Amino acid sequence: MVAERAVVVKNRAGIHARPSSEIVKTAARFASSVTLALDGLEVNAKSIMGVMMLAAPFGATVTLRAAGEDAEAAVNAMAELFASGFREA
Amino acid sequence: MPRTLLRGIPASPGIVIGPVHLLRWEVPEVPADVIDPADIPSETERLRIALARTIERLRVLRERAVRDAGAAEAAIFDVQVTIVQDEELVGRAMDLVAQQFTAERAFDVVMHDWREHYARSPHAMVRERVSDLVDVHIRVLTILMDLPDRDPVDLPDGANAVLVTRELTPSLTLQLDRRRIAAIATDFGTRTSHVAILARSLGLPAVVGLLDATSRLRSGESIILDGTAGTIVMRPTEAELHAANVRRQREVAEDADLAALASMEAITQDGVRIQLFANVDLPDEAAEAAANGAEGVGLMRTEFLVVGRAAMPTEDEQYEAYAGVVRAFPGKPVIIRTFDVGGDKLPVGGFPSEPNPFLGWRAIRMCLDQPGIFKTQLRALLRVATLGDVRINLPLVVSVDEVRQAKGLLAAAAAELAAGGIPHRADVPVGIMVETPAAAVLADVLAHDVAFFSIGTNDLVQYTLAVDRGNAAMASRYTPLHPAVLQLIRRTCEVADRTGVEVGVCGEMASEPLMAFALVGLGIRQLSVNPFSLSRVKRLVRHVRATAAREAAEAAIAAGTAVEAERALRERLAAESPAEFHDS
The missing domain is CATH 1.10.274.10 (PtsI, HPr-binding domain)
Known part of the structure; x- marks a missing residue:
């Protein structure tokens, strides 16, 4: 199964270190492979080293992709995390 | 005689007498072995x-x-x-x-x-x-590698140690337990390093940029660290220890008074209102400045956006950085200086090395020669001006042509934004740094084309006296109270008065009480200082009379030398205000 969705970075500071860590923790709960893509760069959402490299700023549209049995659930959980603005202002 | 005084950059105020704790937070050398x-x-x-x-x-x-x-x-x-x-x-x-x-x-x-x-x-x-x-x-x-753990948290409780290290990472700074660490000293860093800001928020005295403190100091030796002056005294004498103790006790007693000043007006004994602004080098500092009672930002430096980077910041990235500061000061003036790169601050990608960079291709000269880069910044500034009272400040101006060219680019940037339907404000006030003798001497000509003068004393002193401020061997010749400097400041104030152009001072000079006294005496009514100096300067303002300051400044100008000028000011300040200013 493959799932894909576009999400917007809603917290002012963008995806800095702490949100990156949250993304990795969320992605790690799923068996599917999960990636984030922005401006032609696609990174493994289960690797903080990759997620931090993305440097997604406030307002950026990031593409979530998952492949595997629980791909749909993985994308849903990730989209929810983005929608919460990583619980920051 | 061996040197016993180390000079660095004052990063967080306060005096500490205590033992050195040398922290080697460095990546160890790894041998190139292979395994079976x-x-x-x-x-x-x-x-x-x-x-x-x-x-x-x-x-x-x-x-x-x-x-x-x-x-x-x-x-x-x-x-x-x-x-x-x-x-x-x-x-x-x-x-x-x-x-x-x-x-x-x-x-x-x-x-x-x-x-x-x-x-x-x-x-x-x-x-x-x-x-x-x-x-x-x-x-x-x-x-x-089974090396000893070097975390600063492993010191005994009550050690009251001065942590000495090359550079503090943010996570190390976080571990600075105040029961063990009383102060910080680093070889690297500037007043605006993340650690300097954090040290101030933790209330830990700090001196940074000491260059060689880690090689000159040994763990366990007792030193005096003065975060207000930016110095370390090695092997202190009895007299030095006594003096440091007296000053430390006084500073502790004053802290409470200073905190109370944040919400009070800066007004002299004879009723002259002084506007106190803050210098902000990083957006993070804006909140600190506002909390300390700054009435606006007299100088927001923008070099952090370009120095040491691989690529120029985008317009949006700049907008966000400026917006952070403007939002911290709703409705209050925020004076943003365009890129002041070159000299000792190298911009993106490196630029040709010059035999004499402080007299070379820097600041407004570089910006006017690189209109693409400059216009991106101007567009971000015009956009952010919709959020508050933003003003644009041009550095190192020596001629009115430069102002006119910059304004031409500003008009072009506004036209582009208007054509694109992007919200912006086209009538942002444009002023200049008065930091060269040329700008001060020509103030009356420049006044026709600018909305304000911002006197940058660091460079004004350097260019007037032909003394490199970064050269330690010239330190005793770098005298901000030199009568030539005082005359140029007075002249700029007089022109501003006559023409209705606003004038303020935003150099380090404004942060020191004795100098601030001189500046008020020269006619300055707007001072912009480091966020942590606001209360000290405000206290000075509230203790003196503007008329006494004017007489003192006149005496200083008449004195003829920097040493005599300082003596003249000090005597009058002592007569004017309580004992604590005598040694300021």
Whole structure:
């Protein structure tokens, strides 16, 4: 199964270190492979080293992709995390 | 006689007398050994155990940080735990062990790779993470190589130590337990390094930029650190210890009074209102400045956006950086200076090295020659001006042509924004830094074309006296109270008065009470100082009469030399205000 969705970075500071860590923790709960893509760069959402490299700023549209049995659930959980603005202002 | 006074940059005020704790927070040298193929499984296990122990250690540090500094600050250790667990990073290190690398060498190689990758990123957000990678790098290698743990938290309670290190990473700064560490001294860093800002928020005195403190000081030796003056006294004499103790007690007693001043007006004994603004070098400092009672931002420097970067910041990135400061000062003036790069601050990509950079291609000269870069900044400034009272300040102006050219580019930027339907304000006031003798002498000509003068005393002193302010051998000749400098400031004030152009001072000079007294005497009614100097300057203003300051300034100008000018000011200030100003 493959799932894909576009999400917007809603917290002012963008995806800095702490949100990156949250993304990795969320992605790690799923068996599917999960990636984030922005401006032609696609990174493994289960690797903080990759997620931090993305440097997604406030307002950026990031593409979530998952492949595997629980791909749909993985994308849903990730989209929810983005929608919460990583619980920051 | 051996040198016993070390001079650095004052980063956080306060005086501490205590023993040195030398912290070597450096990546250890890793020998280039190989292992026997038979040892690969045990070596893999060794790496796994070291990573697990690092995570344990980080969790302990995180708990302590939650307790001492709060959950938000402690999150940095969560991030580091996630890095140590990173499947790609660990996977690569394990692959190298499988190729007969020792565990430490495998980890070292992988971390060096990532650090280089991160350091080269065009995004500031990514480059800022290099310090976390360095922390993880050091911690894991320390455990693998069985080196002594060097965390500052491992000092005994009540040590009252001065932490001396090359450079403090944010996570180390967080561990600065005040029961053990009383002050910080670093070889590197500037007043605006993240650690300097954090030290101020923790109330820890700090001196940074000492260059060679780690090689001159030994663990255990007793020193006097003065975070207000930016000095360290080695092997202090009885008299020096006594004087430091007296001043320390006085500063502690004054702290409470100073805090109360934040909400009071800066008004002299004879009713002259002085506007007190803050200098802001990084958006993070804006909140600190507002909390300390700044009535606006007299100088927002924008060099942090370009210095040490791989690529120029985008218009949006600049907009966000400026917006952070403007939002912290709703409805209040925020004077933003366009890029002042060159000289000692090298911009993106490096520029030709010049035999005499302070007299070369820098500041407004560079901006006018690179209209693409300059216009991007001007567009961001015109857009952010919709959020508050933004004003644009041009550095190093020596001629009215430069102002007119810059205004031409500003009009072009406004036209582009208008054509694109992008919200902006086209009538942003434009002023100049008066930091060359040329600008001060020509103030009456420049006044026709500008909305304000901002006197930058650091450069004005340097260019007027032909003394390099970065040259330690010239330090005694760098005298801001030289009558020539005072005359140029007075002249600029007189022109401003006559023409209705606003005038303020935003150099280091305004931060020191004696100098601030002189500036008020010369006619300055707007001072912009470091966020942590606001209360001290405000207290001075509230204790003196503007008429007495004017007489003192006239006496200083008449004195003829810097030494005599200082004496004249000091005598009058002593007569004017309480004893605490006598040695300021």
